[in-house]
Amino acid sequence: MSSPQIIRVKTEEDVITSLCNLIQDVANKAIETEDVFKIGLSGGSLINFLALGLPKITTDWSKWRLFFCDERVVPSESPDSTFGAYRKSLIGKIPLSESQFIQIDPHLAAEDAARDYIRKMAPFFAPDSLPRFDALLLGMGPDGHTCSLFPGHRLLDETSVWIAPITNSPKPPPSRITLTFPIINNAENCIFAIAGQGKADMVKRILKDKEDLPSYRVKPTDGKLYWILDEGAASLL
Ligand SMILES: O=C1O[C@H](COP(=O)(O)O)[C@@H](O)[C@H](O)[C@H]1O
Helix, strand or coil, X not given: CCCCEEEECCCHHHHHHHHHHHHHHHHXXXXXXXXXXXXXXXXXXXXXXXXXHHHHCCCCHHHEEEEECEEECCCCCCCCCHHHHHHHHHECCECCCHHHECCCCCCCCHHHHHHHHHHHHHHHCCCCCCCCCCEEEECCCCCCCECCECCCCHHHHCCCCCEEEECCXXXXXXXXXXXXXXXXXXXXXXXXXXXXXXXHHHHHHHHCCCXXXXXXXXXXXXXXXXXXECCCCCCCC
């Protein structure tokens, strides 16, 4: 397990540039070696970072397969849908089609949606082993949550399933599915991108005080961990 690479930049714009340059490197390496790039997307502030940064990178978009680190179980037309937000902000601006996004079935209850998502994911990964993403793009909420793994929630200790349902998310909407830690920590690259003073205290609690909060538990066993921080987010380190 390697220690996190902390990349400190000045502004939110620099976070976006640094994040998207890193994605470009990881994507193009994966495409060169495996002919496909498998990436997990988070929601929240990351959506806007990618909307601004991805149109500037050079890659073979046809080789990208985009999964969700977590997703809200709501119709894709809902403002709460992470896929819906990416569809609005990316499709038409970069040459990606909807079919390259591995989407949840929002008509199912969370438990079935999680099972269904595992079925949809399986063909993209080696059989009989834990899926290994080339990259997971992660956000961190002000409470230290990442994906839909919230402080104190029993899902933090989930080890038996790749994707778990959650129906009592403390942050609305309550019904979601999420990657669990075994699969998160099996990724080749876990990348946090954080901007703003509002996250500074939590960044300090995770990276300096090493508090056992969900984002602290992201520790890829045989992969790399990056934290890209702007001046505000890094101000208490
Ligand atoms: O609810 C969620 O929140 C986190 C953090 O969002 P942010 O806006 O504070 O960056 C996000 O990473 C996750 O995917 C999302 O479902």
